[in-house]
Amino acid sequence: MQKNNPSWPAGIKRTKQRESVISVLENSDSPLSAMEICRQAKTKNNSVWLSTVYRILELFVREGVVTRTDITNKDMAVYELNRHLHRHYAVCLRCKRVIEMNNCPFDNFVPSFSESGFHIFGHKIEIYGYCKDCEKLFFKGKES
Amino acid sequence: MQKNNPSWPAGIKRTKQRESVISVLENSDSPLSAMEICRQAKTKNNSVWLSTVYRILELFVREGVVTRTDITNKDMAVYELNRHLHRHYAVCLRCKRVIEMNNCPFDNFVPSFSESGFHIFGHKIEIYGYCKDCEKLFFKGKES
DNA sequence: ATTACTGCAAAGCATTTGCAGACTG
């Protein structure tokens, strides 16, 4: 997010730590944990403390610039830029790798409820299973 | 889960703590946290230590008898009996009421992944929004 | 200059782990 980038939220002070966090997220095509963001920021010689990263993420989530996702069976939240894309992920039950889904089952779907009048704001979908690599191991395990 | 209940997983030793955990889950119509399960088990005069509850839940999840869910922005996992119903719910953001959905968006849907070879075992869907009653209040709030 | 932000340390809290004694099959 460059200077003058209009998507920098209004009234939010620029600090090198905040720009650094945003920069890491901009250069990632998958959601990252706070720890990973901190590690990558340090690599770039931008020292950012982990607690600061959490504070910055909390701020940007509140501002709507970043989204936070809690993944089942993973004990860490992951964060990504809110690119206003509607996206869901699959998680490998073994290696916890997160794989992007390119479409959404709610497109062209009309939900039917047991009670009328529910106003949907959004949804969260989580797909679980085994990734290519872990499935091999999984079935190898079953064979023996 | 009574004695001789065929759904008790094969080869799993019966202990009063395990039966107690399952009993709490059987008598609940909503998913419970480990702490809540522990509390309810204690109420029934069945002393179960919290760490034991976690070990028991881990075992039953592995055996497929129980499912674990992490709820967004809640820092506790919740557990429920795996009733083998394929069902999704909508949760009201205000009153937390849970409303059943009668269909599933994954019927007749072919997911597309950014990486090939992911083997889907299942999915979880969380729909959020406002129920009929809370929506009225919500919009009343916005007007004033 | 004023107010907000960060470094750092330390606390919080759900969950996990280690170990010795208790219990199940």
Add this chain to the structure above:
DNA sequence: CAGTCTGCAAATGCTTTGCAGTAAT
């Protein structure tokens, strides 16, 4: 009676918080 499970305590790991010094506007 052998191996597993539990009580208990202590550790772990992610996340939050408190505080004093630092930086942004």
